[in-house]
Amino acid sequence: MRxxxxxxxxxxxxxxxxxxxxxxxxxxxxxxxxxxFNPLRIAxxxxxxxxxxxxxxxxxxxxxxxxxxxKPPVAEGQxxxxxxxxxxxxxxxxxxxxxxxxxxxxxxWATSPNDIGFMLIPRVGLLASGDFFTNDxxxxxxxxALRIPLGPNNATPMNSFLAPLEILFAAPxxxxxxxxxxxxxxxxxxxxxxxxEVNLYVTGQQGNLEVEGQNLGPVAAISPFIFTAxxxxxxxxxxxxxxxxxxxxxxxxxxxxQVTTRADGFSERTRxxxxxxxxxxxxxxxxx
Amino acid sequence: MTLRRYHATAMRKLLLLVPLLASCEWxxxxxxxxxxxxxxxxxxxxxxxxxxxxxxLKVMAWNVKYxxxxxxxxxDFWGDRVQLTEAETxxxxxxxxxxxxxxxxxIFMAEEIEVDSKRSAYIDQVRFLLENTNLQYxxxxxxxxxxxxxxxxxxxxxxxxxxxxxxPITKAERIRQVDxxxxxxxxxxxxxxxxxxxxxxxxxxxxxxxxVVHTEAYDFDGTKQKQIKQVxxxxxxxxxxxxxxxxxxxxxxxxxxxxxxxxxxSCEGKLRLxxxxxERASSKGTEYEQPPYTPSVMKPFxxxxxxxxxxxxxxxxxxAQQPFFTHTVLGPDGVNDEGVPxxxxxxxxxxxxxxxxxxxxxxxxxxPGRLGIVGDPSRLSDHAPVxxxxxxx
Numbered sequence: 001m002r003x004x005x006x007x008x009x010x011x012x013x014x015x016x017x018x019x020x021x022x023x024x025x026x027x028x029x030x031x032x033x034x035x036x037f038n039p040l041r042i043a044x045x046x047x048x049x050x051x052x053x054x055x056x057x058x059x060x061x062x063x064x065x066x067x068x069x070x071k072p073p074v075a076e077g078q079x080x081x082x083x084x085x086x087x088x089x090x091x092x093x094x095x096x097x098x099x100x101x102x103x104x105x106x107x108x109w110a111t112s113p114n115d116i117g118f119m120l121i122p123r124v125g126l127l128a129s130g131d132f133f134t135n136d137x138x139x140x141x142x143x144x145a146l147r148i149p150l151g152p153n154n155a156t157p158m159n160s161f162l163a164p165l166e167i168l169f170a171a172p173x174x175x176x177x178x179x180x181x182x183x184x185x186x187x188x189x190x191x192x193x194x195x196x197e198v199n200l201y202v203t204g205q206q207g208n209l210e211v212e213g214q215n216l217g218p219v220a221a222i223s224p225f226i227f228t229a230x231x232x233x234x235x236x237x238x239x240x241x242x243x244x245x246x247x248x249x250x251x252x253x254x255x256x257x258q259v260t261t262r263a264d265g266f267s268e269r270t271r272x273x274x275x276x277x278x279x280x281x282x283x284x285x286x287x288x
Numbered sequence: 289m290t291l292r293r294y295h296a297t298a299m300r301k302l303l304l305l306v307p308l309l310a311s312c313e314w315x316x317x318x319x320x321x322x323x324x325x326x327x328x329x330x331x332x333x334x335x336x337x338x339x340x341x342x343x344x345l346k347v348m349a350w351n352v353k354y355x356x357x358x359x360x361x362x363x364d365f366w367g368d369r370v371q372l373t374e375a376e377t378x379x380x381x382x383x384x385x386x387x388x389x390x391x392x393x394x395i396f397m398a399e400e401i402e403v404d405s406k407r408s409a410y411i412d413q414v415r416f417l418l419e420n421t422n423l424q425y426x427x428x429x430x431x432x433x434x435x436x437x438x439x440x441x442x443x444x445x446x447x448x449x450x451x452x453x454x455x456p457i458t459k460a461e462r463i464r465q466v467d468x469x470x471x472x473x474x475x476x477x478x479x480x481x482x483x484x485x486x487x488x489x490x491x492x493x494x495x496x497x498x499x500v501v502h503t504e505a506y507d508f509d510g511t512k513q514k515q516i517k518q519v520x521x522x523x524x525x526x527x528x529x530x531x532x533x534x535x536x537x538x539x540x541x542x543x544x545x546x547x548x549x550x551x552x553x554s555c556e557g558k559l560r561l562x563x564x565x566x567e568r569a570s571s572k573g574t575e576y577e578q579p580p581y582t583p584s585v586m587k588p589f590x591x592x593x594x595x596x597x598x599x600x601x602x603x604x605x606x607x608a609q610q611p612f613f614t615h616t617v618l619g620p621d622g623v624n625d626e627g628v629p630x631x632x633x634x635x636x637x638x639x640x641x642x643x644x645x646x647x648x649x650x651x652x653x654x655x656p657g658r659l660g661i662v663g664d665p666s667r668l669s670d671h672a673p674v675x676x677x678x679x680x681x
Contacts, residue, residue, distance in 0.1 A: 103439070105438060108440060110368050209373045217375045218374060220406070220409035255404055256313065256444070266329055
């Protein structure tokens with residue numbers, strides 16, 4: 001805590017708050033940002049930037065391109081204002097990374113040729129951002145990712161205890177992941193930003209169990225809807241960087257049941273949705 | 289507030305957050321209980337009423353292998369499946385229920401039965417058997433409850449033992465067994481926590497106690513032996529008429545495994561202790577290697593309780609004992625690396641009652657025709673049901 005205070009005190013005086021994150025804003029040419037968990041973003045043009053996550057890139061090669069469709073001119077040192085509209089398109093090849101998880105999140109398949117198949121995951125999205133008050137940003141987004149199989153695949157959805165993992169692997173394992181989300185980002189002075197975000201994800205079906213080339217039929221059904229809400233605080237440090245802290249809530253179906261006792265003393269087991277509450281933390285160097 | 293007190297308060301708040309990190313549900317239930325009551329369940333379907341004030345009870349104990357029938361899972365080493373489809377599970381459970389209905393027990397002890405596990409398609413198997421047999425009441429004691437087992441993609445698992453009854457179960461509880469000590473902390477966290485299940489069953493004119501057990505299979509630290517001794521001790525304290533059934537993961541005490549070859553107590557030629565036809569070489573050195581059997585640990589049960597198959601009937605040597613074998617990892621449709629088809633090759637499952645009481649019509653339901661059954665148990669689980677009629681004292 002003392003170290004954090006020291007960093008804050010050492011921060012140079014700021015004329016404007018940090019820009020809001022995860023919006024439709026595309027940086028001006030040459031701008032960039034990178035976090036430990038947040039992606040590396042580099043603007044190659046005032047209306048075009050590329051992003052990739054350095055932690056995942058070498059095990060799950062991927063690249064996202066962002067194109068600013070509507071981008072009002074931004075004066076030097078000022079934050080974007082007005083309605084911004086940005087299209088996103090990306091491509092992911094997750095197989096190598098998923099195969100590294102064999103034995104833990106996926107079977108080893110020691111006695112058969114079964115394996116996680118090669119696949120491509122294209123993604124497209126559209127984001128719109130606008131200002132309500134000075135330095136506040138409202139963002140709505142819609143995106144979707146699909147699986148294009150490049151061969152046989154024996155992996156089935158994880159149904160894991162972490163909703164973010166389910167979302168990350170939804171398209172590779174269920175064939176589809178769509179999202180409709182919105183976020184509101186409010187600046188408290190020059191140093192703090194509070195961000196609230198909600199998302200509704202729809203995944204594909206759980207799919208069929210393929211064993212050694214044989215389709216054995218559908219695995220158990222799980223609700224395809226995942227709801228998340230995130231509340232985060234960005235704390236400006238140094239000249240351009242920030243520390244982000246927050247909490248993520250997720251509600252999803254993980255196959256859980258709950259036992260309730262009836263009036264006659266006997267019990268019933270009913271299916272319930274599971275909840276996650278997870279801390280989020282990152283340091284983002286530079287920024288847009 | 290001093291800085292130290294501030295830090296202590298902050299730490300307490302952080303610790304309070306820990307269980308919330310993955311919601312209010314344990315990632316893996318540590319099962320911190322010694323003895324506790326567990327829920328009772330009742331069939332929604334109406335079943336034929338049992339005989340009032342019975343003089344005997346038909347009893348069945350069966351490890352039902354979570355409704356997987358003869359699908360070879362990864363820890364069997366004959367296959368590498370980690371989950372079943374919904375249709376596979378319901379097809380298997382339908383056949384299991386049909387066999388139970390054929391024998392039509394008054395009390396049925398089930399081991400390895402699951403309620404919301406990914407590998408068995410999240411099907412409530414206790415409810416399935418309640419609705420599809422003549423058993424009206426049940427209790428389920430969880431022995432493995434993990435929100436996610438991060439091994440081979442096993443995922444969510446809720447496995448346990450169940451006691452089903454045609455007569456009302458008035459009280460149900462589980463008694464915690466000792467844990468293994470030969471596992472690292474992470475493995476132990478996500479591993480099975482064994483427990484003894486107990487149910488009080490009201491027969492009208494009296495109440496009896498039924499027990500179900502499933503002791504450890506893979507330990508090398510003497511855990512199974514301690515658990516079997518604990519089961520013995522629990523039965524010693526029981527005041528009601530009782531019956532126990534289950535998978536003890538141990539061989540009958542035909543001999544003493546510690547005795548020198550050539551001595552009268554030696555197991556040589558009397559009981560196979562190792563080298564079973566269903567043990568695959570690739571299992572050696574893994575955490576699922578078969579540990580050495582110690583049949584002598586079962587001797588107190590045969591000395592002080594009444595087994596459904598006494599040693600005199602069990603016989604000496606494999607040929608005599610074969611009709612009473614209850615387990616094979618390898619099913620009849622598979623062959624081992626030497627080309628030998630799978631067959632029942634050892635006895636691990638038992639029924640006992642108090643010494644001096646009487647069994648009638650006991651058997652191991654290995655194949656169609658045994659006690660007139662039509663179903664084929666060898667294709668329904670890796671264990672065979674042990675059955676008998678307990679003549680009530």
